[in-house]
Amino acid sequence: DAGVIQSPRHEVTEMGQEVTLRCKPISGHNSLFWYRQTMMRGLELLIYFNNNVPIDDSGMPEDRFSAKMPNASFSTLKIQPSEPRDSAVYFCASSGQGRTEAFFGQGTRLTVV
Amino acid sequence: SQQGEEDPQALSIQEGENATMNCSYKTSINNLQWYRQNSGRGLVHLILIRSNEREKHSGRLRVTLDTSKKSSSLLITASRAADTASYFCATTSGGSYIPTFGRGTSLIVHP
Numbered sequence: 001d002a003g004v005i006q007s008p009r010h011e012v013t014e015m016g017q018e019v020t021l022r023c024k025p026i027s028g029h030n031s032l033f034w035y036r037q038t039m040m041r042g043l044e045l046l047i048y049f050n051n052n053v054p055i056d057d058s059g060m061p062e063d064r065f066s067a068k069m070p071n072a073s074f075s076t077l078k079i080q081p082s083e084p085r086d087s088a089v090y091f092c093a094s095s096g097q098g099r100t101e102a103f104f105g106q107g108t109r110l111t112v113v
Numbered sequence: 114s115q116q117g118e119e120d121p122q123a124l125s126i127q128e129g130e131n132a133t134m135n136c137s138y139k140t141s142i143n144n145l146q147w148y149r150q151n152s153g154r155g156l157v158h159l160i161l162i163r164s165n166e167r168e169k170h171s172g173r174l175r176v177t178l179d180t181s182k183k184s185s186s187l188l189i190t191a192s193r194a195a196d197t198a199s200y201f202c203a204t205t206s207g208g209s210y211i212p213t214f215g216r217g218t219s220l221i222v223h224p
Contacts, residue, residue, distance in 0.1 A: 004155070031210055043156075043201065043214040056211060091155055100144060100205045102212050104155030 006092050006105035013112055018080040021108045023092030024073055033102060034067055034077050035091040043091075049075065082112045117145070117185075117202040117215035125221045132189040134218040136202030137182075143205045145178060146212060147187045150199045159187075159200075194224040 005024040013019055025032050034046040048056040049069045060067070064083070069075040079086055089109050093102040117138045126132055136145070144163045148156040162169045162178045162185065169176045175188040189196055199219050203212035 033211065035214075042216040045211060045213065048211050050210075093156075095210065098210075100210050100212055101146060101158045101161055102156075102203075103158065106155050 004092055004094055004103055004105035006090075006108050008108060009106060010109045011111070013082055013110075015083055015112055016081040017112075018078065019082045019086075019110060019112075021077040021090050021092075021110070023075045023077070023105060025075070025092070025094030026096075026103055027073065029094035029096050029103070030072070031095045031097075031099075032069060032075050033091075033093040033095075034075070035093065037089045037091060037107070038087075046077070046090075079110075082110075084112045086110060087112050117204050117213065119200070119202055119215045119218040121218060122216070123219045123221075125223065126192060128192060128194055128222055128224050130192055130222075132192050132196070132220055132222070134187045134200050134220070136185045136187070136215055138185075138202075138204050138215075139183065140206055142180075143207070145176075145185050146203045146205075147174075147176060147185075148201045148203060148214075150201065150217070152198075156201060189220075192220075192222045194222050196220060197222050 007022045032049040037043045045059045047067045052069045067077045089107045091107045093104045095102045117136045120135045146161045147159045150156045160171045162176050173190045178185045199217040201217045203214045
């Protein structure tokens with residue numbers, strides 16, 4: 001099993017540009033999480049999908065952030081327009097039916113200059 | 114917002130010593146989990162303890178849970194340099210399957 005796969009691993013972009021982060025969860029897992037990690041705020045949940053449906057998006061900072069899960073094997077997190085304060089490591093994680101143990105990807109380190 | 118808070122924030126020990134990290138949380142939980150994060154990597158699940166359990170072991174790891182004090186501890190025995198990492202506790206509550214993470218303890222094990 002390849003685990004949760006995220007791309008890109010690193011992204012540097014200019015303020016105002018659109019950024020799209022991608023995630024492939026573990027096959028068979030039906031829950032998917034997007035987290036953001038910063039020194040100041042630690043690990044914050046952005047959005048939670050169950051069976052491809054967004055269940056909890058209360059952590060999405062503002063309208064500049066959007067997430068989709070068009071099928072069970074793919075999810076995107078989009079920031080448009082990006083701002084320097086969005087700089088962070090973004091993690092995607094997945095878990096199996098009825099389970100709470102989350103399996104994390106390697107993360108995408110985003111730098112907005 | 115964080116549910117769990119780890120203590121201490123940082124811990125530095127010599128190889129072979131035991132490392133103890135604590136986690137306190139605010140509301141009733143279904144279970145509590147511990148994760149490890151090596152520098153520049155994603156989090157890795159270590160162990161889960163349910164609210165009706167008091168102690169659990171996995172290799173050199175020992176986790177305790179005291180629901181009356183809303184706290185948990187992670188003990189790593191006979192630490193190794195490879196144990197150097199950040200350790201996070203995460204809780205789930207109510208009907209939610211969403212793990213909520215603390216700020217983590219940074220452990221350094223000197224060879």
